[in-house]
Amino acid sequence: MNFSGFSLLIHRVKIAEFLFCKLLNKFMIHDVHYILK
Structure with a gap:
């Protein structure tokens, strides 16, 4: 997998x-x- 694809995945x-x-x-x-009510 290329670097740009990897960074896109991280994003x-x-x-x-x-x-x-x-x-x-x-x-x-x-x-x-809900609890406070």
Whole structure:
């Protein structure tokens, strides 16, 4: 695999990780609000 393909893969993984973290934070915040109510 060439270097540009590898860096693109890393970039996609970082984007996926970022989106997953945002989604997780949204659920965590939702759970906290649910527990506090």
